[in-house]
Amino acid sequence: MIVIGLSNWITSFDLSSKERIPRISSFSSPLTHSSTSLMKEIRCVVCGDQGVGKTSIIVNLIKNDFIEVVDHCLPEVVVELDNNLHLIDTSTLNLERELKKSNVICLVYSVADPNNHENIQNWLLYFKSIGINNPIILIGNKIDLDCPSYSLHSDITPIMKQFKQVESCVESSAKLSININEIFYFAQRAVLYPTAPLYDSRLHTLKPASAAALSRIFKLCDSNKDGLLDYTELNAFQIKCFNSPLSDGDLRDITQLVSQHSPQTISTLPDNSIALTQLGFILLHTIFIQRGRLETTWSVLTNFGYAQDLRLKEDFLYPDLHIPPNSSVELSPQGYSFFTEIFEKFDVDKDGALCESELEELFATSPGNPWLNNGFPDTTLTDEKGAVTLQGWLAQWSMTTLLDHKTTLAYLAYLGYEMASAHENATTTSALKTTPPRRRSGDRGALQRNVFLAYIIGAPNAGKTSLLRALLNKPFAGGGSVGSSSGGSVLNAVNAVEMEGGEKYLVAQEVVDFADVAGGSGSVSGKHAKGKPATTHLPHLHKADVLVLAYDCSDATSFAHLTHLNSIHNLDGLDTPCVYVATKSDLDLAQQRSDVQPDVYCRRRALNVPIAVSVQAGETAGLFQYICSVASTPLQALPRQRRGRNVVNALSIALTLGAGSIGILAFLARVYGWRSPTSLLQSTYRGALLWARSWLTHTHTRTKGKLPSGFAGQLQQRGAPIARGQLLCGEERATTANVSRVQSCHNLILHRATANSGTGTTHPTKATKTCGRCTGSGLIAAMAVIPTAGETDLYQAMSTVWLDNRGHNEHFWQHEWNKHGSCYSTLKPACQADSSESGSENVDTMIDYFSRILNTYNRFPTYEFLANRGITPSSTHTYKLADIKHALKEAFGYAPTIKCDGGGNKVHEVWYSFNLEGPLVSGTLLPREQVSADSCSQDVYYLPKHQSRNKHSASAIPLLLILHTSALFLAQFQP
Structure with a gap:
């Protein structure tokens, strides 16, 4: 193999020669401008009849001189360029094998041979017979000889018309070193910038695929979507493709050139400047191709992601994006900015929504709407006409990116993200970002996801x-x-x-x-x-x-x-x-x-x-x-089995560390003669157990009291002074070391039944009781114990201010008891003042629960709090959420939690939060800051009572808002 460098490759050949290769200066580019993105190696086979000068041409390229006596067949020659050119001299032994590996063929004939026309045809038919369809360069060698019967026009032109794979014909002389470099320039260009995919030489027009690609590029460059390319848009196009600005003279030359063929190729703007139409843009490239400037058109196509088959390249549509395990993909700020910008450009009527025709125009540079088979636009926000709003548009792309980020990457390319990006050399991956990995079991913080x-x-x-x-x-x-x-x-x-x-x-x-x-x-x-x-x-x-x-x-x-x-x-x-x-x-x-x-x-x-x-x-x-x-x-x-596993692991680590510390202290005590190692170990171990017990007290609220079974066993084996089933009350900071599963009937009041409320505490039962399936009559019977126990005033008060909006008051009360009040029946007797072990304990507990609710409700009249600050119910006027919270904070001492319905703009619930001092029933409720987030927008409706539920009359729901508050206030206890 012979290797030569670039200095030996181009000698005395001016690539910018306008006589041989017409060019327009504004769109000129060197041969290797974009070739590296197309092909790294080019194999050029030099073949022809014996004695036509194949080897002499290659030797002249290497030596830059004519050698009279040369070898019969040279080894492979490599010309080192951005696209290394491999020149293969052929003989009958290696001809067919090398032809099938080639990218381009240089077919050499002698202009002095009277049979050259027939010989060329035989070679071309042979190529066809073995399935070779590569571009072919005809080389008419020995023009230094006198050959009056030869005519390039009459002999070669018919052949080029008959065989479309013939790209060009070059006349040369190895003896006089004429056009030797040009031969291989055209050979290289035939591979890098082939004519066949772009141009139909029989019809003298662009092929449909190339015309479609150029039309798409025109639309992407038309940033203001007026159907024209003005100076600013053409300049941006010129810089992207050729890395050089466009001068006023260049634009004038271009418009004059295309306007000679059709007046519809240009248009005059209101400021009297000239712009290029889509027809003019396509015609301009047709002229380039007809004048041999294929590298200009191919440079444009490759800069916009096209391969030689005129399809967008896979690595352009789907660039590599590393996604760590357990991470998701979201739009980056640049991505949201791009989709917002493109929405606004195609919202022609400026109504804040994209109708079907606007969407069709938006996706004109892509294969089409990617969501047509997924129910779009019903998957996102639309206006009353079914047109997609900006919020819905961004939400749809957020969903697409999360579920299938490759579709988003492809459509960023289709829609022209790289052209629209303000950053140089921006790729579509900059429009996306990956989130930090999630580790649910061990991660107690918030996930950084949108x-x-x-x-x-x-x-x-x-x-x-x-x-x-x-x-x-x-x-x-x-x-x-x-x-x-x-x-x-x-x-x-x-x-x-x-x-x-x-x-x-x-x-x-x-x-x-x-x-x-x-x-x-x-x-x-x-x-x-x-x-x-x-x-x-x-x-x-x-x-x-x-x-x-x-x-x-x-x-x-x-x-x-x-x-x-x-x-x-x-x-x-x-x-x-x-x-x-x-x-x-x-x-x-x-x-x-x-x-x-x-x-x-x-x-x-x-x-x-x-x-x-x-x-x-x-x-x-x-x-x-x-x-x-x-x-x-x-x-x-x-769920508990997942959450509890973390608690067990953390406690095991704590106890292991404690045991390790004890061993170290024991060793030091023996070495330095400290006091009795036994007493030291006992004190240290008690300290470790006291820490573990304090840790349990801190942790049980995070696990809602559901500590895994086996905790008590672990602690008892280690001498922990916490008995199974024990409940510590009041100042003892109640917790439990084990949870016993009991058989309980959800809708009946059971003696010491296990339940859970928002208090974050679940207590064990001393005795379990089984029961059959509850019935509807059982619900009402359970609530009937209140008047039966002589609490008629309580029952009347509940019937007056605590009404169900469907008229089923006792069902509603029973539901609230099951949801929040049943935790009362799980308390250890010592935690409830003046309780007894008799069967009446459950009735007393229920009465205490509902009495506490009504008393608390009377302490915090929300309607009055708001009215005192001029905030009254209205179906037409909205209030600032901050004003409502401020009014309630002045009366309560702390800002409560406000919950909204109706898309977040209708006040539905007010949650007051308390700390509890003393027993749960008779203790003191101390107002505190809110422990739950609001769910309202900045401007909210504070509707009249009769409008808070559309279905029912005012008499059916006189105090629904406040009673929801009263029913839920226990869920805000933070013991």
Whole structure:
């Protein structure tokens, strides 16, 4: 192999020669300008009849001189350039093999041979017979000889018309060193800038693919979308493609050139400047190609990501983006800025939304709308006409980036992100960012993410689709659908949710066929097709930030579907936070036909009780804000077996460290003669156990009192002075070392039944009691004990101010007792003043609970607090949320938590937070700062009582807002 450098390669050949290669200066570029992006190695086979001068041409290139006697066949020669040119001299032995490996063929003939026309045709037919379709350069050698019968026009032109793979013909003389460098220049250019993909030489027009590519480039460069390229836009185009600015003279030359062919190629702007039309842009490149300036057009195409097949390159559409495990992909600020800018450009009517025609024009530079098969635009926010708003547009791209970031990368390229970017050499990956990895089990901090994914799971007709519509602020439509994927198994919706500290995007996916998500086929029966067992590994569900498990609280069989799914697929073991939602709360509450009622089921898993919502009534109770909160801090909603594992691990580490410290101290005591090692060890070990006990007291509120079984055993084995089942009261900082599972009936008052409230405390039971399934009559009978016990004033007060908006007061009271008050029945007698061990204890507890609620309600008349500051209910006027909180803070001492419905703009609940001093029933409630985030927008409606629920009259709900507050205030205890 012979290798020569660039200095030997180009001698006496002027690439800028206008006589041989016409060019327009503004679009000129050196041969190697973009060649490196196309091909690194070029193999050029030099072939022809014997004695035509093949070897002499190659030797002349190497030696820059004519050698009279040369070898019969030279070894391979490599010309070192940006695109290394391999020159292969041929003989009959290696001809076919080398031809099939070649990129370009130089077919040499002698102009002095009278049979050259026939010989050339034979060679071209031979190439065709062995399947060679590479570009061919004809070389008419020996023009130094006298050959009067030869004519380039009459002999060669017909051949070039017949065989389209012939790119050009060069006349040369190896003896006189004429056009030797030009031969291989054209050979290299035929590979780097081929004519065939761009131009139809028979019709003398651009081929459809090249015309379409240039039309797309024109649209991307038309930044103001007026259908013209003015000086500013052409200059930006020139700098991107050729890294040089455009002068006024250059623009004048271009417009004069194209206007000679058609007046429709240019247009005069209002400032009398000239702009290029799309027709003019395409015609300009047609002229370049016809004049042999293919490198200009190819430089433009390659700078906009096109390969030689005129398709966008894979690495241009899908550049490498490293995504760490357990990380997600979101739009970066540059990405949001680009999609906002492109939205505003194509919003022609400036109505703040993109209609169907505007979307079609926006996606004209791409394969089309990427979401047509996914139910778009019903997957995001739209206006009343169905046009996509800016918020919906950004939300849709946020969802796409989270679920399939490669689609976002491709469309950033299709839509011209690199052209629009203000940064030089910006790539589409700069429009995305990866989030820090999540480690749910060990991470107690907030996830640094702006887009969350929630899977909504539930039985058919549980209201899952209605929840998606509520997320999109769409009106209730029974049986209505949202965006469906092409497979039909998942429905999608996305919207921005206002959270403390900023806006988050919530992507909600309704899982229609649970087995599909699990990776199999079949139903929740636990068996797949052909009798295969259902998988317990759910990689798709594991990707979710939150699992939302919805059931219809008016359907007695709905919740059993969720418990069945959990038992089969072990949802508790996915290390994914769970939120249970009771839908259709505007309908009559049905007793769930499940072994465990929903509230108890959730409490046993250290989860909040199901959130009751009614989409039809517009009551979502801040559900979506809560889902985002759980996604941000998942530890608060991990099922107990996952959360408890962290507690066990931490305690084991603490005790191990303590034991290690004891060993070190014992060794030092023996060496230095300290006091008795035994007494020292005892003191140290007691100190370690005291620390562990204090750590348990601190930790039990984070785990809602659900310490894992086995804790007491571990501590007792180590001599901990905490008895199993013990409850410490008052100043003893109540905690428990073990939780005993008891059989309890959810809707009956049981003697010392285990329950959980928002107080964060769950206590063991001394004695357990089993019972059958509760009935509706049992509910009312349980509440009837209040007047029976002689508390008629209490019952009358409850009937006056604590009303259910459906007229079922006693059902409502019973629900609140089960949800919040039942923790009273779990207290150790010493924790309740003047309690007894008699059967009347439960009645006393219930009376104490409801009396405490009404007394607290009377202490904090929210309506009066607000009215004193001039804030009165109104259906037309909005108030600043800050003003409402300030008014309540003046009266209460601390700002309460405000919860809103109706998309976050209708005040629904006011939560006051307290610290408790003394026993739970008779102790003192000390106001404190809020412990839960607000779920309202900055401007809110404070509706009159008769408008807080659309369905019912004023007499049915005289104090609904405050009574919700009273019913929930216990959930804010922070012992």
